[in-house]
Amino acid sequence: MITREPDQFEPAINPLGELGRKVLLTARGAGRALIMLGHATLAIRHVFHRRNRRATMEQFFITGIKSLGVITIVALFTGMILALQTGLELRRFGREVNIGTAVTVSLVREMGPFMTGLIIAASVGSAMAAQLGTMVVSEEIAALEVMSIDPVRMLVMPRLVALTIMMPILTVYTNILGVVGGAIVGETQLGVSMRAYFDNARLYVTNRDLYVGLLKAIVFGISICTVACHQGFSTSQGAVGVGQATRRTVIISFLAVLVFGYMISRIFYK
Amino acid sequence: MKRNRIRETSMEVTVGAFMFMVLLALAFFTIILSREQLWRKYHALEAHFEEVLGVREGDNVYLRGVVIGRVKRIETEPDGVLLRMSLERAPALRTDYRIEILPSSVLGGRYVSIYEGSRDAPPLPPGTRLVGLPPVDLIETATHVVERVRAALEEEGVLANVKASLQNLNDITSKIARGEGTLGRLVNEEGVHNEIAAAAADLRKAAGWLASGESSLSRLISDNGEIYKDAAEIARNLREASGRLNEAESLLGKLLAPDDTVYNDLKAAAASLRDVTDRIARGEGALGKLATESELYEEVRLLINEMRATIDDFRETAPISTFTSILFGAF
Numbered sequence: 001m002i003t004r005e006p007d008q009f010e011p012a013i014n015p016l017g018e019l020g021r022k023v024l025l026t027a028r029g030a031g032r033a034l035i036m037l038g039h040a041t042l043a044i045r046h047v048f049h050r051r052n053r054r055a056t057m058e059q060f061f062i063t064g065i066k067s068l069g070v071i072t073i074v075a076l077f078t079g080m081i082l083a084l085q086t087g088l089e090l091r092r093f094g095r096e097v098n099i100g101t102a103v104t105v106s107l108v109r110e111m112g113p114f115m116t117g118l119i120i121a122a123s124v125g126s127a128m129a130a131q132l133g134t135m136v137v138s139e140e141i142a143a144l145e146v147m148s149i150d151p152v153r154m155l156v157m158p159r160l161v162a163l164t165i166m167m168p169i170l171t172v173y174t175n176i177l178g179v180v181g182g183a184i185v186g187e188t189q190l191g192v193s194m195r196a197y198f199d200n201a202r203l204y205v206t207n208r209d210l211y212v213g214l215l216k217a218i219v220f221g222i223s224i225c226t227v228a229c230h231q232g233f234s235t236s237q238g239a240v241g242v243g244q245a246t247r248r249t250v251i252i253s254f255l256a257v258l259v260f261g262y263m264i265s266r267i268f269y270k
Numbered sequence: 271m272k273r274n275r276i277r278e279t280s281m282e283v284t285v286g287a288f289m290f291m292v293l294l295a296l297a298f299f300t301i302i303l304s305r306e307q308l309w310r311k312y313h314a315l316e317a318h319f320e321e322v323l324g325v326r327e328g329d330n331v332y333l334r335g336v337v338i339g340r341v342k343r344i345e346t347e348p349d350g351v352l353l354r355m356s357l358e359r360a361p362a363l364r365t366d367y368r369i370e371i372l373p374s375s376v377l378g379g380r381y382v383s384i385y386e387g388s389r390d391a392p393p394l395p396p397g398t399r400l401v402g403l404p405p406v407d408l409i410e411t412a413t414h415v416v417e418r419v420r421a422a423l424e425e426e427g428v429l430a431n432v433k434a435s436l437q438n439l440n441d442i443t444s445k446i447a448r449g450e451g452t453l454g455r456l457v458n459e460e461g462v463h464n465e466i467a468a469a470a471a472d473l474r475k476a477a478g479w480l481a482s483g484e485s486s487l488s489r490l491i492s493d494n495g496e497i498y499k500d501a502a503e504i505a506r507n508l509r510e511a512s513g514r515l516n517e518a519e520s521l522l523g524k525l526l527a528p529d530d531t532v533y534n535d536l537k538a539a540a541a542s543l544r545d546v547t548d549r550i551a552r553g554e555g556a557l558g559k560l561a562t563e564s565e566l567y568e569e570v571r572l573l574i575n576e577m578r579a580t581i582d583d584f585r586e587t588a589p590i591s592t593f594t595s596i597l598f599g600a601f
Contacts, residue, residue, distance in 0.1 A: 175299075
């Protein structure tokens with residue numbers, strides 16, 4: 001399997017060489033990750049196979065239902081913080097009623113997908129990397145290959161499908177809870193009635209904002225799954241390697257969420 | 271095996287229910303955000319503008335301050351911009367209608383405002399090409415105002431006047447600082463200050479006398495309002511008198527009245543009297559002759575004396591003649 005081939009780059013003899021080696025390793029890692037993603041995408045046609053369907057459903061459950069608790073709390077408080085901070089500033093101009101617009105636009109366009117991406121990267125992504133890394137270091141992946149079972153189809157494809165579908169679903173859930181959290185703060189602390197808040201909220205938010213946010217969530221889901229599975233498959237050096245793979249997964253996923261978030265915003269909001 | 275199957279089923283139901291609920295919410299919010307009511311009929315309205323100054327699709331359309339729709343599409347044309355609006359109800363436009371693009375706030379945002387026209391104006395014929403008014407650009411207006419202010423300051427000499435005034439003020443304060451002029455001496459010389467302090471002390475003393483009520487002036491001031499009452503009484507009398515004059519109740523009032531009838535009558539009477547006296551003085555007429563000719567006067571006097579004697583005689587003989595006439599009258 002290509003993702004487990006040994007490192008072919010010799011250790012560098014000077015800092016410049018080390019830098020070049022790291023660049024090459026990074027490029028090779030990105031290439032391997034993309035090849036694995038392509039492989040998993042091609043394997044999606046087998047998603048309704050009995051074994052794959054069960055694995056996919058399990059990933060749906062882990063990604064979606066098991067993350068609901070933390071997502072609920074984070075989304076609710078994100079909306080409340082946004083409403084409070086924006087509302088206090090807008091109160092200086094007597095326009096605290098506009099928190100509806102501010103909170104909803106922020107959440108739907110950016111904060112919803114972003115917060116969901118971070119939570120999923122930190123909880124689900126890291127777990128994926130740890131699980132696959134442990135399987136690698138305990139040579140379970142090698143055993144699968146010996147049995148002519150494609151590890152990408154069996155392990156990566158269900159995760160890719162689950163994250164790609166669940167991320168926008170969770171993002172909608174985050175958006176709803178965030179907007180509700182903002183409404184609670186508006187009603188209780190800023191004197192903005194629920195009616196005025198929701199009337200104002202839908203004034204400037206469009207379907208385009210909603211669906212661009214969902215597109216971001218899909219891209220984030222694919223990125224997190226790709227990074228986590230690639231880092232998991234690239235694990236070496238036993239338990240220490242598993243820890244490093246998990247750490248790298250969280251860091252790279254966060255960066256991917258930020259970079260892809262900006263790029264999609266740049267494309268759709270010129 | 272059976273337990274695993276139950277667990278799998280439970281997992282599938284949970285995931286499916288969650289996804290179904292969220293997708294339902296997504297559909298709901300999609301409809302809400304589209305601001306379209308599915309079973310409601312919308313009226314299309316098109317208006318042509320020279321420019322729309324940043325109006326976007328989805329911006330609100332107001333009629334009499336109420337949101338009745340939104341901008342559906344914006345299309346550029348060779349001679350301007352065509353705004354297609356989707357309205358909840360068709361406005362009853364009249365010939366003096368107005369469709370304008372106004373700023374939502376100073377911070378930005380725009381909306382379309384429709385004024386249907388005055389009630390007495392005739393309705394707009396169907397198929398009329400609606401033309402919107404040019405939009406108001408707050409930034410441009412503010413820039414224009416700033417330019418005008420700057421022009422007034424720099425070109426029309428306001429700034430020069432202000433500078434000159436400040437220079438004058440500077441000169442004045444310099445003179446005061448140097449002790450020149452009355453104010454300068456007042457500020458800088460201690461003697462002047464002492465004199466003013468003494469004058470102030472005298473004034474304070476005089477005010478004390480006035481307040482004590484011992485002098486005539488203070489009694490005048492502190493008489494518990496008697497003088498004021500008297501003055502008020504005089505004023506009331508004057509007002510009454512002037513009122514009577516105004517109401518033309520008295521001769522003076524009649525004379526002061528805008529109507530000159532009384533004055534003219536008096537003037538005519540005086541003229542007639544002067545004429546009569548003139549004629550008397552000239553000896554014209556019976557009275558004139560009587561006044562100027564002494565012979566006539568004497569004759570009149572003698573005539574009166576004779577008449578008086580005749581009357582006396584008649585009075586003395588009246589009883590005898592009466593008795594005689596009664597006596598002879600019986601026979």
